[in-house]
Structures are given as C-alpha cells and as structure tokens.
Amino acid sequence: MYRYDQYDQAMVDARVAEFRDQTERRLSGQLSEAQFRPLRLMNGLYLQLHAYMLRVAVPYGTLSGRQMHMLAHIARKYDRDYGHFTTRQNIQYNWIKLADAPDILADLASVEMHAIQTSGNCIRNISSDQYAGVAADEVADPRPLSELLRQWSSFHPEFTYLPRKFKIAVISSKTDRAAMRLHDIGIELVKKDDEIGAKVFVGGGMGRTPMIAPEIRDFVPFNEVVSYLEACLRVYNRYGRRDNKYKARIKILVHEMGADEYRRQVEEEFAHMKTLGLDPPVAELERIAAHFAPPPYETGLSDEIDLSDRDFAAWVGSQVAPHKVPGYAIVNISLKPIGGIPGDASSAQIDLIADLAEKYSFDELRVTHAQNIVLAHVKKSDLYAVWKALEEADLGTANLDLISDIIACPGLDYCSLANARSIPVAQKIAKRFSDLDRQKELGELKLKISGCINACGHHHAGNIGILGVDRKGVENYQLLLGGSGAEDVSLGQITGPGFDEDGIVDAVEKATNVYLANRTEGERFVETFRRIGMAPFKEALYG
Amino acid sequence: MNILTGNDLATGDVIWWTGEGWSRHVNDAVDVGDRGSEIAQVELAARHVNEAYVIDAAQTADGIRPTHIKERIRALGPTVRLDLSLKPADPTAGNWVI
Numbered sequence: 001m002y003r004y005d006q007y008d009q010a011m012v013d014a015r016v017a018e019f020r021d022q023t024e025r026r027l028s029g030q031l032s033e034a035q036f037r038p039l040r041l042m043n044g045l046y047l048q049l050h051a052y053m054l055r056v057a058v059p060y061g062t063l064s065g066r067q068m069h070m071l072a073h074i075a076r077k078y079d080r081d082y083g084h085f086t087t088r089q090n091i092q093y094n095w096i097k098l099a100d101a102p103d104i105l106a107d108l109a110s111v112e113m114h115a116i117q118t119s120g121n122c123i124r125n126i127s128s129d130q131y132a133g134v135a136a137d138e139v140a141d142p143r144p145l146s147e148l149l150r151q152w153s154s155f156h157p158e159f160t161y162l163p164r165k166f167k168i169a170v171i172s173s174k175t176d177r178a179a180m181r182l183h184d185i186g187i188e189l190v191k192k193d194d195e196i197g198a199k200v201f202v203g204g205g206m207g208r209t210p211m212i213a214p215e216i217r218d219f220v221p222f223n224e225v226v227s228y229l230e231a232c233l234r235v236y237n238r239y240g241r242r243d244n245k246y247k248a249r250i251k252i253l254v255h256e257m258g259a260d261e262y263r264r265q266v267e268e269e270f271a272h273m274k275t276l277g278l279d280p281p282v283a284e285l286e287r288i289a290a291h292f293a294p295p296p297y298e299t300g301l302s303d304e305i306d307l308s309d310r311d312f313a314a315w316v317g318s319q320v321a322p323h324k325v326p327g328y329a330i331v332n333i334s335l336k337p338i339g340g341i342p343g344d345a346s347s348a349q350i351d352l353i354a355d356l357a358e359k360y361s362f363d364e365l366r367v368t369h370a371q372n373i374v375l376a377h378v379k380k381s382d383l384y385a386v387w388k389a390l391e392e393a394d395l396g397t398a399n400l401d402l403i404s405d406i407i408a409c410p411g412l413d414y415c416s417l418a419n420a421r422s423i424p425v426a427q428k429i430a431k432r433f434s435d436l437d438r439q440k441e442l443g444e445l446k447l448k449i450s451g452c453i454n455a456c457g458h459h460h461a462g463n464i465g466i467l468g469v470d471r472k473g474v475e476n477y478q479l480l481l482g483g484s485g486a487e488d489v490s491l492g493q494i495t496g497p498g499f500d501e502d503g504i505v506d507a508v509e510k511a512t513n514v515y516l517a518n519r520t521e522g523e524r525f526v527e528t529f530r531r532i533g534m535a536p537f538k539e540a541l542y543g
Numbered sequence: 544m545n546i547l548t549g550n551d552l553a554t555g556d557v558i559w560w561t562g563e564g565w566s567r568h569v570n571d572a573v574d575v576g577d578r579g580s581e582i583a584q585v586e587l588a589a590r591h592v593n594e595a596y597v598i599d600a601a602q603t604a605d606g607i608r609p610t611h612i613k614e615r616i617r618a619l620g621p622t623v624r625l626d627l628s629l630k631p632a633d634p635t636a637g638n639w640v641i
Contacts, residue, residue, distance in 0.1 A: 027553060029590050047594060049617055051555035080627055095627075097554045341623055412613060413621035421616075423623045473611055 001062055001364055002147045002291040004112040011155065012109045015116055019043050020102035027099060042122075044115030045101050049416045052096040055118040056108060060128035060146040060170070061089030061367040068354035068365060070111045075347040078104050083350065084414075085335060085343040087407060087458055088167070089127050089367040090118060094414055116154065121162045123153035123233075127169045129177045130368040133292060134376045136324040139191045142172040144289040145198070145225065148280065151288075152226050159233050163240030164248035166233070167205070178369055179461055179485030181213045182206055184250045185232060190219065197221045202232055202262065203254030206455035210491050211251040214259040216266065226279050231269035235262065294325075295362035295377055301327020305380050314436065315387050318398035323377065331361070331375040331386060332368075334397040334405065338434045339427050342408040343371035352393045360386055369458075370407055370446075372400070402439040403447055403512070404430040407458050411451030411468060412475070418451035420468025420475035421501075425449055428505045433512075442512055445525045446484070461485030463526040464508055465492040477504035481511060481537055482529040490526075493534060496542055510540045544574040544602060546609070547582055548617070549595030557617045558592060565591060568629060569618035570606040605639065615640045 004012070019039070026036040040046075044055040056071070063071075071091055075083045078100045079093040086092055096104065108114055117124055126146045133141045149168060153159065159166070169180045172189035180186035186201040198220045204213030220228045239257065241247040254262045303326055307313035321330040333353060336342050345353070353373055357365040360382045361375035368374055378386055390396040399405045406429065409415065411422030426449055433439055448462030452469075459465035465480035476498040483492030499507050512525070514537050519528045529537070546569075547560035558565040559572035560582060566572070575582060579597035586592045599610040609615050620628025622637040630636035 027590070033587075033593055047550060047555060049613070050557055050620060051550070095555075099553050412616055413623050416613075418613075421622065423621075427623070470612075475612065 001064060002059070002288065009109075009112070012112070012114045012116070015043070015114065016102060016105045016109050019105060023098060023102050038120070040101070041119040042116065043101070043105065044118035045096070046119065047416070048094065049412075049414055051094065052098055052101070053414070054093045054096045054101065054104060054115055055086070056091050056093070056113060056115045057118050057125040058090050058367050059150050060126050060132070060143055061130055062143065063365050063367065065354040065358035065363045065365070067111045067113055068350055068357065070107060070113065072347040072350035072354065074104055074107060075350065082344055082346045084410060085345065085367050085371050085373070087369050087371060087409070087456060088125055089369055090125055091367070092410075121164050121166075122160050123156065123166045123168065126150050126153070127167070127178055127183070127369060129171045129173065130366040130374045131177060131321065131330060131376065132172070132366075133294065134323050134325075134330055135173050135175070136322060137174060138172040140172050140189045140196045141292050142170040142189055143292045144285070145187070145189065145222070146170045147288050147291070148226065148285065149229070152229070159237065162233070162237055163242045164245070166250065174487055176485070176487040176489070179458065181489045182210075182461055182485055183213065185229065186213050187225070192219050195221065198225050198228070200228065200232070203251040203259070205249055205251045206458060206460045207249070208246060208453045209252065210455070210460040211255060212489050212491065213251070214254065216259065216263050223279055223282065223285065224274065227273040228266075228270050230278060231266045231273050234269050235265045295364075297325045297328060297377070298379070301379060301381065303327060303380060305383060309384070312384060312387050315396060315398040316383060318400050318402070320383065327380055329378050329380050329383060331378045331383070332400045333373040333375065333390060333395050334399055335372050335395070336399055336405050336430070337394055337397045338404055338430045341423050342406050342426050349393050349395055352389065352395070356386055356389060370405065372405070398436065399439060401444045401446060403433045403442055403445040404439055405446070406430060407446075407448040407462070409450050409457035411449075415451060417454060418468065419470035420451050420477065422449045422451040422457055422468060425466060425468070425477060425501060425504060428501070429508055432505050432509060442515070443524055445512070447508070448483075458485060459483070460491050461489070462492055463529070464511060466504060469498060471498070475501060477501065479504065479507050479511070479541070481534065482526060484526050488526070495534065495538055507541055511537055514540045544600050544607075545576060545579055545597050546572040546600045546607065547575045547579045547595060547597050548572075548614070549583070549586075549592035552590050552593045560586070569609065572600070572607050608639070612640065
C-alpha cells in the first residue's frame with residue numbers, strides 16, 4: 001500500500017501544527033466560533049448532537065495494521081472506546097473533546113493519516129472497490145489512480161472552495177462495489193485496444209435530488225485523467241449554483257446544462273488543460289503504482305477448505321469471496337451483528353482486526369462503503385483460524401449482502417442534521433429477520449436506512465430503502481423499493497405514506513413476502529421488483 | 544417554558560443554563576423566559592458555551608422534558624447506547640425520549 005513520501009508527511013505535519021495553534025486561539029478567545037468553525041471543519045471536526053465528532057479519512061478505504069491499531073488507540077484514549085465506520089469508507093469518533101483534537105491529529109499523522117478534507121466544499125476522500133487488486137474480473141488495480149487523485153485533490157488551491165462538496169469513486173470491474181455512478185464523478189477503469197483508461201461518469205449523487213451519473217466520456221487515457229478531471233471540476237467551479245445550497249452539487253449543473261453541453265464544455269477545457277503539462281510524468285505514475293504491487297503470495301497452495309464445521313461452512317459461504325490467486329480468499333468481516341449498531345466497532349474489535357490483518361492478510365485491510373471490513377489476502381488454510389478469532393470477538397456474523405447486512409447512518413441518535421433515528425430501525429429489522437436460514441431464503445437483499453434527506457445511509461440505492469422524516473415532531477419512515485448502487489444502478493421509488501417505527505418493520509416484512517410469493521427461480525428481490533412493478537407491493541402495504 | 548442550551552466549548556458536552564451557570568443535566572435547567580438570547584450572548588462571549596440557543600420544554604412529573612425529540616435525545620444521550628447516556632443505570636431511560 002502507499003507510504004507517504006517527505007512531501008506527504010510534511011504537509012500533514014504542518015496541518016497538525018496549524019490546527020493546534022488555531023485550537024489554542026479558539027480556546028483562549030482569540031477566535032470566535034464563526035471564525036473557527038470553517039477551520040475545524042477543514043480538519044474533519046464537526047459539532048454534533050452530543051459532542052464534537054471527528055471524521056478521519058481512510059483513503060480509498062485502505063489501511064495497514066499499524067493504522068488500524070492507531071484507530072483503536074484513539075477510540076480508547078480520546079473517545080468512548082469505539083468508532084463508527086461510514087459509507088464513505090471513513091471512521092468517525094462521536095465524543096471528541098476540542099482540546100484533544102490536535103493531539104489526535106498528531107497521533108494520526110504519526111501513522112500517515114489525517115482528517116483533512118473530510119468536510120467542507122472540497123474534494124472528499126476518494127472511494128474505491130474493497131476488492132481492489134484481488135478481484136478476478138478487474139482490468140487494472142484501481143488504487144494507483146485513487147492514490148494519484150488523492151494527491152491531486154489534497155490542498156488543491158482551485159478546488160478548496162467549490163460550490164459544494166465533491167465525491168469521487170474509482171472502480172475497475174464490471175461489478176460495481178462502490179456505488180460508482182452515485183458519485184459526483186465516477187470512474188471505471190476500462191481497457192481499449194490494450195490500453196488502460198478511464199470511462200468517466202459525472203453528475204451522480206444521492207441526497208435530496210438523487211441522480212445517476214451519465215457517461216461523459218467513454219475513454220480517457222490513463223496518463224491524462226488528471227487533466228480531464230481538472231476540466232470537469234473547472235466547468236463545475238465556473239457554473240455551479242453558489243446561490244442555492246440545494247442546487248449547488250454538480251449533478252444539478254449537469255442536469256440543467258444537459259450532459260451534451262457539459263461534455264462539450266469539458267472537452268473544450270480539456271483541450272486547454274492538456275497544453276499546461278499538469279499530468280504527472282510516467283515515472284511518478286510508476287512510483288505510485290509500485291506501492292500497490294501484489295504481496296508475496298505463496299504458490300502451490302491448496303484450494304481445499306475443510307467445511308465439516310457447519311457454522312464455519314455457513315460463514316465461508318456468506319463472507320468469503322474468490323481471490324484471483326489460487327489458495328487465497330477474500331474475507332468480509334461483518335460489522336452487523338444481529339441487534340448491533342451497523343458500522344460500530346469497539347477498540348478491542350478494531351485491534352483484533354488489525355492483528356488478523358497483520359498475521360493473515362499481508363498487513364492490509366479495507367473498509368467498505370457498506371460499513372464492513374475486508375481482509376483481502378487470506379490463505380484458505382488460515383480461514384478457520386480467522387473465523388474462530390472473529391467469532392470470539394462477535395465479528396463472525398454470516399450475513400454479507402443479506403437483509404440484516406444493513407447500511408444505516410448514525411441518524412438522530414448522533415447527527416444534528418437527522419430528522420429520525422436510523423439505528424433502532426436497523427436493529428429491529430435485523431432482529432425480525434434474525435434467523436439465518438430465513439435471510440438466506442430471501443437471498444441478496446440490500447437494505448439501507450437514512451435518518452434524513454441527505455442520504456448518508458444510501459436509502460435511494462437500497463433494494464429496500466428507508467428514509468426517516470420528522471412529521472410534526474414525530475419520527476416517520478418512508479419506504480422505497482427497487483434501488484441499487486451496483487452495476488445495475490437504479491433509484492428506489494417511494495411506496496406511499498410513511499410508517500411509524502414498528503410499522504416500518506412490518507412493512508419491510510410485507511415487502512419481502514410479496515417478493516417470496518412472486519419471484520421466479522434464482523431471481524433476486526430487486527429483479528422481481530423490476531419485473532412485477534410497484535403495484536403488488538402497494539397492495540400488500542396499504543390494501 | 545423556554546430553556547437555554549448549547550455545548551461546552553472545550554468538551555463539546557451538551558449543557559443547560561441553570562440561572563447561575565451550566566449543567567449537563569436538563570433537570571437543572573431554568574425557564575429563561577424571553578431573556579435567552581441576552582444570556583446566550585454574555586455566555587458565548589465568556590466562552591462558557593458554544594452555539595447556544597433557546598428551546599421549548601415542559602415541566603413534567605419526571606422533570607424537565609424538551610418538546611422536540613431531537614432535544615430530548617441531546618438531553619439523554621444516544622438511545623441506542625444508554626450505557627453512554629446520563630442515565631446508564633436505567634434500562635428504560637430510552638422511553639423518556641420517545
């Protein structure tokens with residue numbers, strides 16, 4: 001994985017010193033809150049419902065064991081012994097003291113991490129495929145480009161004050177595990193005439209106006225991607241709606257301008273950008289790529305797995321994915337125990353996962369946008385030992401992509417923007433469907449819950465989505481069906497009037513019953529919905 | 544009744560105006576009538592509080608209860624982690640919020 005060079009480290013260290021000074025000036029009264037707020041937000045420090053919240057960037061979701069141990073240390077020393085992994089592949093701490101924030105950033109910097117650009121109207125953490133480098137169907141490893149874009153976008157002076165926040169995802173497989181087309185810019189690495197390049201989608205997003213990004217260019221040569229994205233951002237920076245926060249995202253610009261006209265303007269700008277020599281030299285691309293060379297896999301390993309332990313076999317069937325190297329497997333660690341809080345992990349659990357990464361997965365792990373953790377390179381002969389360790393730490397739930405593998409934002413339990421609680425709804429649904437055989441009978445069913453219209457819980461992209469709203473001071477939950485954040489991307493449709501907290505759990509069960517009654521052989525929930533439409537579901541829900 | 548709330552500048556803790564200072568317990572809050580913004584300005588300037596504002600609340604048999612659910616959750620803590628709330632020993636504390 002990527003290691004900081006002297007420039008990366010110097011930039012991060014300088015930011016820590018700067019923020020330490022700013023914090024001291026705030027605490028001593030030299031800075032007002034109005035002056036300090038944008039400074040702390042630039043360092044990922046929010047003031048949330050109960051306390052300060054720190055959002056730490058995990059670049060394209062990738063961490064070393066040492067970095068993961070540091071996340072546990074921060075949870076233990078500065079917070080309340082846990083952290084929350086988010087749909088942006090980051091981690092958030094909910095109980096931070098302002099005076100501790102500079103020390104936390106210094107601790108993070110000591111392991112090449114930071115919280116820069118995890119807030120504000122700038123380019124946020126680049127997200128990517130958690131199976132990067134190990135998926136059998138990828139055309140190239142998406143991490144070198146993700147890292148290049150991290151460096152390009154960090155402290156980019158022209159894009160520090162965009163009309164609104166900006167999110168980029170990079171994938172390289174036909175299988176989309178990163179909700180790529182629901183980002184401001186989605187990049188799919190593709191091969192054309194044996195050359196690797198980027199297919200670029202612009203103007204996707206969720207929030208109050210969900211949109212699927214249209215394709216803006218079918219191929220940008222790899223060594224020109226930076227210039228092309230610079231052009232995309234420049235057109236947005238010039239014409240984005242700064243007059244109205246709710247119309248300021250690039251999706252609104254592309255929609256209002258039209259994809260063809262946006263594309264034309266980007267091409268014009270791109271032609272200009274290419275004359276400026278912005279793209280990195282091949283040597284720099286090779287330097288970055290070298291950090292992502294495959295680890296020293298053993299050869300001649302067996303692909304056999306002893307599945308005589310039924311519980312282990314169930315876990316393997318659910319949580320283990322094929323690896324491109326014989327004898328190895330990808331392990332998905334569920335942070336969704338039945339009745340637990342989606343994405344939360346205690347410091348002990350975080351430490352344990354770091355230990356497992358160090359011992360069994362070449363010291364590397366990934367955070368997924370579905371709020372789980374991946375060990376990307378585990379020998380099949382080590383799977384049983386990994387599972388036993390996870391089981392003992394309440395991390396052995398076998399529910400990947402099943403109905404209890406719920407994405408949920410922190411909701412009104414933590415978030416000052418939320419209108420309703422998300423987590424209790426997730427817990428009740430998981431308990432309702434706690435029987436694993438029942439979940440498997442339902443098959444792949446992605447359920448996603450947001451506590452407000454900002455859609456941090458990706459409800460638009462849920463096969464079943466739930467949106468919490470405030471109806472005259474009372475929590476109410478709208479149900480959406482038919483969304484997908486995968487390669488068959490689609491936006492969920494609202495079924496009708498909302499439900500109370502218990503009612504939404506019943507409604508989800510009714511929707512699954514309609515699916516079971518109507519599905520054809522091998523048909524997933526979302527496919528059945530697309531085939532039979534909303535009417536049977538409405539009939540079951542509202543009579 | 545109108546009560547004044549905000550967050551402690553240094554710790555971020557949710558705090559409530561008691562008439563003499565700030566408390567982490569909503570039951571210590573006092574009715575500030577129409578003096579909320581005046582008190583808030585003084586306290587903000589003294590850096591005793593951050594982002595102070597006035598909310599509606601009611602005096603009940605169980606104590607002071609903010610009108611809106613968001614403020615009740617602020618007053619208690621996350622309903623899904625009552626061990627971290629101000630009533631960690633009370634398993635029914637979440638009912639107070641809903």
